Amino acid sequence: LLLSTLTGLQETYARIDDDWWNHQWPYRILLQVNEAGTITNELNFSQEFAKLGISNALLDLRSLRLIPTTAGIPGDPIPFEETFSQIISDADELILSTSYDEMGWGILEESTDFEINSTPKTQGEGSLHAHIEITDTTQHDFGFYYNLVGSPFFDLSDYDVLLYDIYPSISEDLINTKPELVYFEFEGVKNCRDEFINGPELMMNNWNKIDFPLRPYGICAGPDLSRINKIKFFFKKDNFNYSDAAIMDFWMDYLRLYDQEANGQITWNAEENVDAYYLYFDVLRYQYILPLVFR
Known part of the structure; x- marks a missing residue:
């Protein structure tokens, strides 16, 4: 395969005579292709947004679609690889944190057990399964976390969005x-009054794809994220109805971060009979008080 890397050549505005693939995607970038084969384009979305006049926007990373266009007619989305996001955990294997400075998953108390399941999952080989049993001895706050101490993600100052997929399975009559x-x-x-914030309302027995803008953090406009020990996902015992015991199951997948100021690459296989390739995308839309986007 031929490998071609192009940087700084992207055009924000499309060719006028090329049809728009889908108007639910309001933005597109014309990518540069010199030849058939494996092509890599380097992009900086902060710079691209400045060209579009939306400098304060955040990319919806999940919205990226690569569309081939021939004779002005768009085709179907094609596969591609991207390096815009940095993976914290792909949940393909169980990596546990057994000490303060060891990166990995951990439990807040003994009511939670971990394992890797091959299904359900959203990508890769599997997902993290957290099995939780609530009893009279369960602490008021319980759940699980990902330890960042000793990892490249200890300082989150440069990152803009945390993304993760979560699948809850809980009996409806258990939830208050x-x-x-x-x-x-x-x-x-x-620099924030509260360290924790409310999470989004989740659909039961479905994957919820969460995009978490890091600023603001709840009602905190300017959080200092330079020394983050753990990312915690936890529950409060008072929010659940239970008698002797109650069971909850959660699956987590594809925990990652996105830095909009950094350059990233998109790589795909270009074909000879395609005239142009467009990268379509949208931006995140969220409320200030609850900075969570969920589908």
Whole structure:
């Protein structure tokens, strides 16, 4: 295969005579292709947004679609690889944190057990399965976390969005307060009154794809994210109805971060009979008080 890397050559505006693939995707970039084969384009979305006049926007990374166009007519989306996001955990294997400075998953107390399941999953080989049993001895706050101490992600100052996929399976009659089912915390965040915030309302027995803009953090406009020990996903015992015991199951997959200021690459296989390739995308839309986007 031929390998071609092109940088700084992207055009924000498409050729006028090329049809728009899907108007639910409001933006597109014309990528550069010199020859058939494996092609890599380097992009900086902060710079691209400045060209579009939307400098304050955040990319919806999940919205990226690569569309081939021939004779002005767009085709179907094609596969590609991207390096815009940095993976914290792909959940293909169980990596546990057994000490303060060891990167990996951990439990807040003994009610939670971990394993890797091959299904359900959203990518890769598997997902993290957290099996939780609530009893009279369960602590008031319980759940699980990912330890960042000793990892490249200890300092989150440069990152803009945290992305993860979560699949809850809980009996409906067990839940008292759906909107506050899962709480979220960056342990170690500074300049904020509260370390934890309410999570989104989740659809049961479905994958919920969460995009978490890091600023603002809840109602905190300027969080200091330079020393984040753990990313916590936890629950409050008072939000659940239980008698002797109650069971909850959660699957987590594809925990990653996105830095919009950094350059990233998109790589795909270009074909000879295609005139142009466009990268379509949208931006995140979220409320200030609850900075979570979920589908």
